[in-house]
Amino acid sequence: MALTNTIYNSPVFQQACDQFDQAADILGMDQGLRERTKQPRRCLIVRLPVRMDDGRIETFEAYRVQHNISTGPAKGGIRFHHDVTLGEVAALAMWMSWKCSLVGLPFGGAKGGVVVNARDMSTGELERLSRRYIQEIATFIGPNLDIPAPDVGTNEQVMAWMMDTYSNHVGHYDPGVITGKPVALGGSLGRREATGEGVAWFTKAYLTDLGIKPADTTVIIQGFGNVGSEAALALDAWGAKIIGISDFTGAIHNSKGINVRDALAYAAANKSLDGYKGGDALTNEQLLEQPCTVLAPCALERVITEQNAPKLKCRLIAEGANGPTTYEADRIIEQRGDIELIPDVLCNSGGVIVSYFEWLQNQSAYYWSKEEVFEKLHKMLAKAKASVDETKKKFNCSRRTSALVLGIARVAEAKAKRGLFP
Ligand code: NAD
Numbered sequence: 550m551a552l553t554n555t556i557y558n559s560p561v562f563q564q565a566c567d568q569f570d571q572a573a574d575i576l577g578m579d580q581g582l583r584e585r586t587k588q589p590r591r592c593l594i595v596r597l598p599v600r601m602d603d604g605r606i607e608t609f610e611a612y613r614v615q616h617n618i619s620t621g622p623a624k625g626g627i628r629f630h631h632d633v634t635l636g637e638v639a640a641l642a643m644w645m646s647w648k649c650s651l652v653g654l655p656f657g658g659a660k661g662g663v664v665v666n667a668r669d670m671s672t673g674e675l676e677r678l679s680r681r682y683i684q685e686i687a688t689f690i691g692p693n694l695d696i697p698a699p700d701v702g703t704n705e706q707v708m709a710w711m712m713d714t715y716s717n718h719v720g721h722y723d724p725g726v727i728t729g730k731p732v733a734l735g736g737s738l739g740r741r742e743a744t745g746e747g748v749a750w751f752t753k754a755y756l757t758d759l760g761i762k763p764a765d766t767t768v769i770i771q772g773f774g775n776v777g778s779e780a781a782l783a784l785d786a787w788g789a790k791i792i793g794i795s796d797f798t799g800a801i802h803n804s805k806g807i808n809v810r811d812a813l814a815y816a817a818a819n820k821s822l823d824g825y826k827g828g829d830a831l832t833n834e835q836l837l838e839q840p841c842t843v844l845a846p847c848a849l850e851r852v853i854t855e856q857n858a859p860k861l862k863c864r865l866i867a868e869g870a871n872g873p874t875t876y877e878a879d880r881i882i883e884q885r886g887d888i889e890l891i892p893d894v895l896c897n898s899g900g901v902i903v904s905y906f907e908w909l910q911n912q913s914a915y916y917w918s919k920e921e922v923f924e925k926l927h928k929m930l931a932k933a934k935a936s937v938d939e940t941k942k943k944f945n946c947s948r949r950t951s952a953l954v955l956g957i958a959r960v961a962e963a964k965a966k967r968g969l970f971p
Pocket of ligand 1: 699700701702703744771772773774775776777795796797798833847848849850869870871897898900901
């Protein structure tokens with residue numbers, strides 16, 4: 550595929566562009582509309598001076614990329630990670646555009662990132678960093694402009710500080726600016742579970758299509774944070790056996806099954822799975838290659854690669870993470886033909902769907918029960934699955950490409966119909 554020469558240049562941005570081009574070819578999109586739809590609309594790069602506990606001032610680089618604002622306010626999480634780059638944030642923003650469009654949400658796509666190792670910060674330092682980030686991008690976000698949410702390294706508490714900072718900026722309580730907040734501050738019931746719940750819902754639905762029963766299902770999950778742990782709990786409750794989990798410190802494998810609640814309690818108490826005795830210790834790389842029914846990458850991008858794709862021993866890949874499979878690995882998996890793949894934009898869409906519900910509840914100040922939230926969520930997931938499966942048949946393409954065709958076509962059509970100004 551042609552290299553894309555922009556400030557976003559990076560392997561992960563190229564991966565998102567290659568995926569886009571493949572879908573745009575199927576859609577027969579002309580060059581003008583193709584570039585207009587593909588490239589991020591705008592971005593903001595800021596530096597955040599933060600007073601550390603020892604009195605020093607440290608500055609952190611941070612980004613907010615708005616990929617699409619043609620179909621509604623932009624929507625996307627904020628990542629705190631030491632390796633985050635502008636190109637990575639741009640790729641994640643692009644995937645948000647296709648995901649929101651695919652599941653029919655009235656949002657564009659965005660993403661934010663702060664280059665920081667938040668694990669090493671005190672609570673006070675983290676609060677000052679979170680507030681400063683929102684202060685710096687306050688004019689770039691808003692309930693009708695761009696609505697952030699949690700991602701890797703951020704959580705409900707961080708969202709609460711961010712919402713409070715924005716509300717102080719505009720002079721009144723404005724919860725609709727951020728989703729993934731604590732329930733006490735206008736968060737939605739079910740939002741914390743939503744992404745993992747959605748990953749588990751799709752996994753169960755596709756296993757059922759394959760005729761595989763819960764008792765015959767073993768699951769390996771890379772990443773035991775918000776998405777991975779909630780997916781593990783939901784699949785465990787369904788009757789599947791969780792045989793592998795991991796985090797940034799390494800992996801645990803136990804063919805007899807891991808006690809998910811016990812592992813969660815350990816990770817909460819110790820801030821990682823390091824030293825957990827519920828199974829054998831492996832590296833993250835080794836874990837991905839263990840035999841299992843379901844492999845669910847729920848951590849970071851580009852972990853399933855040309856090198857390990859030929860060695861995978863699973864029946865189904867459920868992409869809880871965004872971008873875990875490289876473009877080259879996708880080709881290998883397609884050629885193998887023995888692994889089904891639920892692509893990120895479909896598989897982890899439960900998170901942004903319940904974020905949409907949270908935003909709706911904030912706009913109307915009328916709050917729903919968890920049962921209502923999950924019932925509405927499952928309906929939207931079922932609709933998205935049916936349309937992806939139908940498009941896959943129609944174009945005889947991979948499930949990823951069919952999901953992207955659907956997501957991209959709607960954004961491109963909206964742009965074409967809006968025309969250009971002036
Ligand atoms: P999180 O910070 O809660 O958890 C991330 C987990 O990954 C942690 O357990 C961390 O230790 C682990 N991890 C980090 N580096 C790793 C490595 N090199 N190898 C193995 N594990 C590693 O983040 P999250 O919110 O669960 O997000 C995980 C993925 O899901 C990301 O790709 C994110 O973009 C995607 N996602 C999240 C949401 C959401 O609602 N939070 C929604 C959609 C998609």
